[in-house]
Amino acid sequence: MARRQTIYEHVAQRLVRMRNDRGLTQEDLVGMTDIGESQLSKIESGARKLTLQRLEEIAVALGVPVSDFLVGYTPRAKGTAREAATVYGQADERTRLKELVTTLSSHDVRALLGVAERLSAAGDRGK
Numbered sequence: 755m756a757r758r759q760t761i762y763e764h765v766a767q768r769l770v771r772m773r774n775d776r777g778l779t780q781e782d783l784v785g786m787t788d789i790g791e792s793q794l795s796k797i798e799s800g801a802r803k804l805t806l807q808r809l810e811e812i813a814v815a816l817g818v819p820v821s822d823f824l825v826g827y828t829p830r831a832k833g834t835a836r837e838a839a840t841v842y843g844q845a846d847e848r849t850r851l852k853e854l855v856t857t858l859s860s861h862d863v864r865a866l867l868g869v870a871e872r873l874s875a876a877g878d879r880g881k
Contacts, residue, residue: 763800764827765809770798772816772823775860786815825856 759767773783780798784791790809796802804812806820813820855863 758830760800761827761829762803765804765823766798766800767811768823769802769812770823771857772818773798776816778816783812783815789809822856825853 773780778786780791780794782792783789787794788811789797793802797804799807809823810820813823857867858866
């Protein structure tokens with residue numbers, strides 16, 4: 755069984771993706787925050803734990819809500835998957851779709867939007 759990502763690794767992975775999606779380098783993000791280059795590098799590699807204060811600072815610099823860093827992360831739960839779903843709640847399809855979209859590149863989001871618009875138009879014609 756594969757080792758589960760820690761919350762710090764998950765946030766680090768999301769941070770790198772969001773920074774790259776905006777065409778920013780680590781140096782760019784350092785210039786937009788009060789975080790040193792070495793510290794940011796360690797945060798992005800998961801080698802350094804990120805404080806909520808730093809997370810908020812990065813979120814502001816990237817123009818995203820702090821919650822975007824947690825999208826797709828499921829807290830570890832003891833017991834079965836069914837128990838975990840009961841404890842942490844089941845996301846409906848729309849919420850799950852929203853979570854998945856935040857993991858896509860800008861190009862893939864535009865492609866998905868085109869598909870959704872065609873499906874919506876087809877649904878309108880069927881009414």
